Amino acid sequence: MDQAQRDLLLSLAYMYASCDREPRALPLLLLVAAENPDDCDCLRLLAHVYTAMKRGELALVVLDRIRRLRPTEEPGDALLRARALHRTGRFKEAQTAFSVFAQSNVRALAL
Helix, strand or coil, X not given: CCHHHHHHXXXXXXXXXXXXXXXXXXXXXXXXXXXXXXXXXXXXXXHHHHHHCCCHHHHHHHHXXXXXXXXXXXXXXXXXXXXXXXXXXXXXXXXXXXXHHHHHHHHHHHC
């Protein structure tokens, strides 16, 4: 799969996810992830789609994969993790993850 094909599939998946059509986005994301399992942009969108589809446990697996690939977490990753943890009923951990997200945004605004 070349870069243009990847970009097209991710764009379509994003459009589907934005229109609450996550089941249509899922196979597109899985195809891109199968071709390039280290594609963090694809993995982030995949984690979002799994969370929206009430599959928080799968979203956490994907987020753990991102964490292994890039040890320095982006602020949005903490928010994705908080949503996935909340979806699985792990409310205290979700609150902690959301606090990490909020703190990183406060620091970013201070700069």
